[in-house]
Amino acid sequence: MRETTAVRRKVQLRPVRPAGWWFDALLLAGLVGLTVALAADQLFGIDRAVADWAQAHRPTAAYWVARVLNLLGQGTPLTLLAAGLGVLVAVRVRSIRPVLPPVVAFLFTYLTIGPLKVWTARPAPSASVKEPFLAPEQTLPLFQQDVPFRFAQSYPSGHVANAIVWYGVLALLVAALLRSMGRPVPHRVIIAVRVLPPLIVLCTTTYLGWHWLTDSVAGLLLGLLLDRLLHRIPWDDVPLPARLPGSGRTALFTADA
Template sequence: MRETTTVRRRARLRPVRPAGWWFDLLLLTALVGLTVALSADQLFGIDRAVADWADAHRPTAARWTAVILNYLGQGTPLTLIAAGLGVLLAVRLRSVRPVLPPVVAFALTYLTIGPLKVWTARPAPSASTKEPFLPPAQTLPLFQDELPVRFAQSYPSGHVANAIVWYGVIALLLAPLLRSFGRQMPRRVVTVVRVVPPAVVLCTTTYLGWHWLTDSVAGLLLGLLLDRLLHRVPWDDVPLPRRLRERDRPFISHP
């Protein structure tokens, strides 16, 4: 008797908005251009002006509110939440595929955000008021390799980039998870999940003086670029190893 095989449709990239690779190229060009400008000691006046304004307008209540809101961008809790949603959906659908987005997102952020921080070696604005107590002018330039790594990891903002990536993954998993319980996730809720937390993190990180404004902008550009790459992946059709095919069921397009 001939063994029957399941024919899987050809994997095609999922659509993103704006459509096309031109926007990805624009984000990458903007990130490279911003990095080049900072390496040439440009835009420091804007960074200093924003940081000085924040320092002069940070009463205790506002500071603690910003600190609490900034927890929305903590990478480790977001990773665990996304992984937990992936595992829960995998159990609900008896499919290994919902675990793939958190795993790939972790690898992608680990291989990009951290290395960029180490390579650019830029201190944070607060490096002049706490250890290593640098002169204010020395906290602005990139490529200060003479500093210990822990004091020069400000560019780009990992909080902002992580928030964009992980809330994008959470939104990707929440919709099918609710659908597995017979509920629908309104599109406007998806938009709120993907937009509001990263926006809050960008503002609070800059306001608290934990990052320069250009650090946060760089984190925004990098995060959007990674988010678009992740959302292009045809998660329902990615080829799986033979040993996993018994749990090879779609999750994005499942009924």
């Protein structure tokens, strides 16, 4: 008697919206174009105008509200939260797969945000009013390698990029947890989790003078690009070594989050 073999699903990239790679190319082109413009000393007037307006309209109460809200973009707590949620879902479903999104997201952010900050070496607007007390015009240009690194890591905004990536991962894992419990996924809530925190972080980090407006825009472009790459990965179908617990294919991440 002939043995029948199971038909294996073809591993395919997950769909994202807007569909197609053209939007990814547009985000990358925007990031490159913005960096080139700043390297050519362009857009400084916009950055300075926004920073000056924020400084002139920053009463104590508004400052502290913005500072608290800006905590939504702290990379380390978000990483730990996503990792913890991934482990929780992994234990619940007895599969290693829920741990994969936080690990890959960490690698994506670690290999992009930090190196870009080191390479571009741009001070923050606040560098003129606190250490290293640069002249206002000296805080705007990129590639200031003579300024100590801890004072020249403003571009792109890591808070904004991290918020987009990590809240996207959290939304993915929350949806997976709900599916494992047999509960419906509230798509409006998932979308709110993915959209509202990054927007709040973008506004507050610029308002507080911790980043130039163009730093925040660059973080937005980079974060969206990384988020689209992460959501393209077919987490349910990625081939894994058989010795890993729960290496078989699942249906945790099948629906769009």
